[in-house]
Every structure is written in structure tokens, then in C-alpha cells.
Amino acid sequence: MVPSTSSSPAVRGPVLVVGGAGYIGSHTVRHLEEHGVPVVVLDNLSTGHRAAVRSPLEVVDLADRERLAEVFARVRPAGVVHFAAKCYVGESVTDPSKYYRENVLCTWNLLEAMRASGTRDIVFSSTCATYGNPVRLPLTEDHPQVPISPYGKTKLHIEHMLQDYSRAYGLRVAAPRYFNAAGAAQDGTLGEHHEPETHLIPLVLQVALGQHKEITIFGTDYPTADGTCIRDYIHVEDLADAHRRALAVLQSGTTELFVNLGTGTGFSVRQVIETARRVTGHAIPTRIAERRAGDPPELVSGGRARWTSSDGNRVERASRTSCAMRGASCAPIRAASTAPDARRALRVPFRCAHGSRPSRTCTFDVLARRTRGNSAREAEGIGVRGARRG
DSSP states (O other), X not given: OOOOOTTOOOOOSOEEEETTTSHHHHHHHHHHHHTTOOEEEEOOOSSSOGXXXXXXXEOOOTTOHHHHHHHHHHHOOSEEEEOOOOOOHHHHHHOHHHHIIIIIIHHHHHHHHHHHHTOOEEEEOEEGGGSBSOSSSSBOTTSOOBOSSHHHHHHHHHHHHHHHHHHHXXXXXXXXXXXXXXXXOTTXXXXXXXXXXXXXXXXXXXXXXXXXXXXXXXXXXXSSTTSSOEEOEEEHHHHHHHHHHHHHHHHTTOOXXXXXXXXXXXXXXXXXXXXXXXXXXXXXXXEEEOOOTTOOSEEOBOOOOEEEOTTSXXXXXXXXXXXXXXXXXXXXXXXXXXXXGGTTTTOOOOOOOOXXXXXXXXXXXXXXXXXXXXXXXXXXXXXXBOSSOO
């Protein structure tokens, strides 16, 4: 069953991808390129990777307003996708000044450059951290936004800036609030590589590769079934697709779009570790530590995405991660939780096949094949070690 993808919207370029040398940014750049959209990447390479970029690259810091204006005057972008930000919850608690400067002030510089150049459309990389501790689950777009970390507060502040700039200056703005990005490009040329790495899945796999002795579980006394935090994992290529679609929605005339991007299914830290043990064959020892500041017990998207298959069947809330957790060899993918007025425009086609039919395999199925053998070389490209990744 391979549904139609003919409803995929077109995007006008060139698109300036800010932070396009990073993890999600580089996958989005690749996705835009594959859809024939001209792209220019703007990144200061403080955490991004030059090797992850094939498009024209402008090495510019958003704090440099003069250089930023020069880029806009030369590129004349038809739209902006903005990923550049500091994104560590714990660090934001200990050094909030860095987060307000790098996230809020630098985004203000970007918006001012857009105004001066006449660029109207921007898709901003937001986060479910703007919701804070859930008062109800799952989290829907109308949930109160009361972030508990400076990181989440800066992202919410930027959302407010976008709304104000839209209403006062005519910018068209989208802010997808996504949950936990995971996975890598299927050809192995892009993946996740942060220094330091704080994301659970690559850290677990580093243990399976023998690069660390154990994985630390931060807190086992949360009010969840097994005492560990629960998160909603969405594949990075699905996020890339959703950003392209959001930009197309703006270019078609929508003025504001604030939506969740998630699968609607949560998995605990222990569940992720157990799944990695099963598919890698590695024991993956654990160590228990105190809770980290700013970590809510559970974050799961509450929007329901729908896809229409080629035979007319409706498939809801499918995710490669949930399929992987059930032990399937191939997972359904593509999930985007959206507000009601944007669901149709952002509908992402469901694609899954089994056996010999072509498909994307589930995250852990790919990782299992690449991590067996306990070799860093075999893991190249999946975000543990490798030459080309975001």
C-alpha cells in the first residue's frame, strides 16, 4: 500500500536556511534540494558542520547585522527557515544570558533583516518545551504555554515576536513546535552529531558501539509507568518535510501557523534502552542519576495527523518509532500534528511497505544493522560517528 504523494505543495526559492549546517537544518536543506528548491545556507558553524552542506554556504553570525543585511541584499530569499539557536535545557538553566542573547536577540536581528529586504515568509523552529509541565495529556496546540526552562521561555518569546511582526509588518510566520527529533538520512550521509551529545538515542547507541561504558538515566521517580521520562520521537526527515510544507502554506497566503509536530505516541527512557538492547544485541548497562532541571515527566503530541492511501484507506497517528517499539521490521512513517486550519495543507503522505517493496525502514531497524559488530565505522552516517552529518 503506497499512498499518493501528488498533494505535496511547491515552494518558491531561493530559501535561506539559517542554521542549515546543523542536525535538523541539514536534513531540511537536503529535502528542499531533492524537491528542486534553490537553497542558501547561513550558519556560523559554531555547532554546525561544513561537511553537511552541499548548497551555497554563508558563514555569518546572526549577531553581525551588517553582514546579515549583505546576505539578504545579495540572495533576495523568497523565504526563510530558521533553525539557529542554543538548545540545551540544562545549560539554559545555568547560563540563561547566553540563551536570551543567542536565541531572542539574534532572531530579532534576523527579523529586522527580513523587514529591510522585503522578505515576508519565515518558518521558525519552535519546540514543545514552550508548554512546560503538562496540565493535560496529550499536548494539543491550545494547551497553556508556561515553559519551565529559559530555553523554552526564549522559544515562546520568539513565537510572540513572530505574531507581533506578522500583525504589525505583514510577515507571514509559521512555528512548528516539534517534539523529540530522532533518526538520520537513509543513505547514511547525514545524521546526528552534537558536541556535547545529550540526546538519548545517539547516547544509547554510543554505548552499544563501545564508546561509553553506560547510559545515564536521569531520574527514575517520575509519575510514569516505569518512573522514567516519556517523550514523543519524530523522525528528522519527517520534520524536514513538514518545514517545507509549512513554508509552502505561507507562500500560498496563510499569515500565521502555530502547530505541533509529533507522532502522538510516547516512549519512556527505559523503553528506548530496552529496544536498543533488543535490536543491537548489546547489554547497554545503565546508571541511575538525579533528575535534570527543567525535564517534564511526559511530553506527547496530541494532534492527530491523517494520511490518505492510494486505495482510499485512512491511516492515523503512524510513526516509525512506535512500529519499531513493537518489534516490526519496517515502520510506517510521516506524522505531523497540526491545528485544524492547517491539517489539509500540511498533510504528509503515509508511506510504508514490507518485504521487498521499497520503503523507509524504522529507525531502530537501521540502527540495528549498522551497530552490530560494535564498530564505529559501521555506524558512520547514523549520527554516532561519520564524516557527513548535521
